[in-house]
Amino acid sequence: MTTITFVTPPPGLDARRYELLAETDEGVYTLAALDAPGVEMLVLDPSRWVPDYAPAIPAADLERIGADEEDPVLLVVASARGGSVSVNLVAPVLVHPGTGAAIQTILEGQDLDLRRTLVPA
Numbered sequence: 001m002t003t004i005t006f007v008t009p010p011p012g013l014d015a016r017r018y019e020l021l022a023e024t025d026e027g028v029y030t031l032a033a034l035d036a037p038g039v040e041m042l043v044l045d046p047s048r049w050v051p052d053y054a055p056a057i058p059a060a061d062l063e064r065i066g067a068d069e070e071d072p073v074l075l076v077v078a079s080a081r082g083g084s085v086s087v088n089l090v091a092p093v094l095v096h097p098g099t100g101a102a103i104q105t106i107l108e109g110q111d112l113d114l115r116r117t118l119v120p121a
Contacts, residue, residue, distance in 0.1 A: 043075040065101040086115040
């Protein structure tokens with residue numbers, strides 16, 4: 001079990017503390033809210049699923065989680081709709097690898113996909 005604490009709750013949610021649960025060995029995880037039982041998000045390691053994903057992370061977001069001198073763990077939120085799985089590349093979750101401090105950032109002006117399909121129906 002790994003506990004992640006968002007410095008501000010993810011957009012649209014109230015919970016700040018989550019448990020990161022590995023679903024597979026393929027970089028698939030569930031973020032399960034500890035503050036709001038039943039609230040979950042499916043997240044993926046983009047290096048395994050979207051190898052060309054290399055966003056420019058704002059320095060201010062790195063500072064907010066205390067990762068301005070080290071690389072954060074990068075996760076992308078996944079969703080299943082209409083028989084396919086897609087990921088949101090515009091709003092990744094950044095996690096400090098040592099403390100578990102996290103933020104969901106919005107990356108503007110980088111021509112990233114809001115819904116990149118991974119597994120077509």
